Amino acid sequence: MELKPYLRHVNYYETDQMAIVHHSNYIRWFEEARLDFMDQIGYNYRKFEKTGLIIPVVDVSCKYLVSAKYDDTLSIRAILTQFTGVRMAFRYEVRFRDTGELAATGTSTHCFLDENRKPVSIKHRDRALYDAMVACVEPESV
Amino acid sequence: MELKPYLRHVNYYETDQMAIVHHSNYIRWFEEARLDFMDQIGYNYRKFEKTGLIIPVVDVSCKYLVSAKYDDTLSIRAILTQFTGVRMAFRYEVRFRDTGELAATGTSTHCFLDENRKPVSIKHRDRALYDAMVACVEPESV
Amino acid sequence: MELKPYLRHVNYYETDQMAIVHHSNYIRWFEEARLDFMDQIGYNYRKFEKTGLIIPVVDVSCKYLVSAKYDDTLSIRAILTQFTGVRMAFRYEVRFRDTGELAATGTSTHCFLDENRKPVSIKHRDRALYDAMVACVEPESV
């Protein structure tokens, strides 16, 4: 299954007085791209949370290469690099849509928690989601 | 009871590429000052929400007079201008702490909703809060 | 000229612990819709700022009718209600795309400032923009 990159227009309020995008916004864009990824494989996160589970962020990182600016359109790929059913990890590539130039890269790790906020394995809660996620894993090859 | 104005240091990430604070942040500061107001009169909003009630925003407005900049310290007054037990209204004055110059003014209106998200009168749910709020009302005199 | 409404998917990080969109985000969406409006009539704001002019916000307001939630798609109309060359005013209508239901309405007023941050009339600086804007005015009829 070929997933589409997530396209994102940079908003004016995302800039700071250096006249570039404030670095904290990339962390938000990673989330947008990750939830779009889940939507594309058939697991809309709004519906997912209604099952009582949540997927909090365990850690996050970002490397800034070329500053994005207001009105740029970015193409963000969320790549699932690890999935155990209990934890998962993503890598992100943020590129300028028009040139393909890499603006930033990043990572995030997540765990699955149940209604009591205890770790839970998706393998037993939702086997179809588990299989869909496993099928998407692209181990890191950098 | 004399309430203290809410002091707020302007953060770097609150600026935009005009090198001034992005206008949406004042709406957030109004919330900070309003919750500080409630805290000062003895109604911490965290505890308040634990009773099952919420106080959503019905409308909000802001007039921008002099732009705040990174590293400014602002003194924000939240003034309760109306309180019926079902609805309440605030007026805000944002001043530069060091000069007293007015940076912005604003307003907000709120209602009280119960556990079923239905309008509720605080007068019957929490008479002490009702009385405390009524005692704070400063009708508009603009 | 028929302008398209601005479509906006609600992001997870725009929600708060009431499980609805935090009210300050609508002010940011108004900006997105307003800049999209200018883009559609041929005046990309990135290019516009490069001429040395800026268009700060003089005042803003929002009335909240039905709460938007994570994953909703909204259709936002920015309607130019006044344009003098020195000042302009917009009205906003935020609707749920799928039902057309009105989620919020708002207004904003803006002025044009030159390189020295003095008020300037667009009529003399950029007659084509002036004419394009004047042609878009839809006086309020509420």
Added chain:
Amino acid sequence: MELKPYLRHVNYYETDQMAIVHHSNYIRWFEEARLDFMDQIGYNYRKFEKTGLIIPVVDVSCKYLVSAKYDDTLSIRAILTQFTGVRMAFRYEVRFRDTGELAATGTSTHCFLDENRKPVSIKHRDRALYDAMVACVEPESV
């Protein structure tokens, strides 16, 4: 020189619908603590930018241990772990003020750029700042 940790009250708008602080805000708090650190050692960042230099972020990371919630007060330490005059690195510790419990840790790396956005060594531009920063370095010992 003993630096004070940076105290930060959690705002309502920083929460999301998981009823915890959205993870992107910690990146913003790191910036607040870092600029407070510079202020404490005598290098107010507003004044610093007026010299024509900027200090963009090269990379950032955060590990989330215990979720902060609305109305918590956090105590954030920014620890300078590396300083070469051209680059610098910080480590962050975010604790709940009342219990000392660790909520999150993080890192960031920065470079110094001049008026032409070229890398510059602070050692030659501002020897006093260079010496002040070098004196604050606490190499990582984790």
